[in-house]
Amino acid sequence: MLIVESDEDQCIVDPHLDFTVARTLPSHGKLAAIAAAQLISTSPNLPPIACLIDGDFDAILGTDTYPSGCYPTNYYDLLVEVVVLAPNLLRRVALSAGISSQVLELERQLGVSLSDWLGARSATVGALRLHSQQAGLAIPLRNFPYNGLASVPTAQRFTDKVAAIGSLRSGSLYSTADLSQGIRQVLQTQASDSLMNGHDLLGLLVDLLRSNGISSATTRGILIAAASSISCGIFAQVGIYSNLATWIQSGTSVWSCPNHV
Numbered sequence: 001m002l003i004v005e006s007d008e009d010q011c012i013v014d015p016h017l018d019f020t021v022a023r024t025l026p027s028h029g030k031l032a033a034i035a036a037a038q039l040i041s042t043s044p045n046l047p048p049i050a051c052l053i054d055g056d057f058d059a060i061l062g063t064d065t066y067p068s069g070c071y072p073t074n075y076y077d078l079l080v081e082v083v084v085l086a087p088n089l090l091r092r093v094a095l096s097a098g099i100s101s102q103v104l105e106l107e108r109q110l111g112v113s114l115s116d117w118l119g120a121r122s123a124t125v126g127a128l129r130l131h132s133q134q135a136g137l138a139i140p141l142r143n144f145p146y147n148g149l150a151s152v153p154t155a156q157r158f159t160d161k162v163a164a165i166g167s168l169r170s171g172s173l174y175s176t177a178d179l180s181q182g183i184r185q186v187l188q189t190q191a192s193d194s195l196m197n198g199h200d201l202l203g204l205l206v207d208l209l210r211s212n213g214i215s216s217a218t219t220r221g222i223l224i225a226a227a228s229s230i231s232c233g234i235f236a237q238v239g240i241y242s243n244l245a246t247w248i249q250s251g252t253s254v255w256s257c258p259n260h261v
């Protein structure tokens, strides 16, 4: 059994899995996945499992210690790890989801490629998340409101808008100006790849495509399209691939790449 945190991970992993060797099971949370790994490690009679968990900001925060059997993603989550390896993955989905001439016109207006825009904007939201954790602010940032964010015109105003959302979410405990400053400091010290988060990438892309009349595709639809187009060559480069190339005890590969039916 390969325990993953979410059904988003299943979307990415399952197309490459050899189901005669292993299946995925979502744990719906990192703590539950880690608890399962701890249980198995102390119960030798239970069948072997491995746990794919989100790396989150653990490496930056110095909290990247896990029980055996847990394999963290190399970046915040598996989608980000794939996007770092294949930077135009989500741009290709946008070109499939909409009319390509509209996407190209949008990129002309943005002044950068859709991939670069997504990476930079996602890193800004991620910088608020990391700043909140590093400074112990504990701002609730789940279900981040992406609606309208894509139409904020410049990187500076986007940072201020994200900070304003953070301030609002904190119940005005922290000011927009202070959070903007915190975000900018994080952006100056951390690589943008390490700040990206799969939910932010998808949420921002959906808002960008909708607000420009290019596509009404949902977050889920974009994820499925992206996941199904990940080549075996790219997937073979993610950390979990080599970690599980020899399945626990059996010595058999858990992957069916590249000979999928």
Ligand SMILES: [Zn+2]
Pocket: 015, 016, 231, 232, 235, 256, 257, 258, 260
């Ligand atoms: Zn494959």
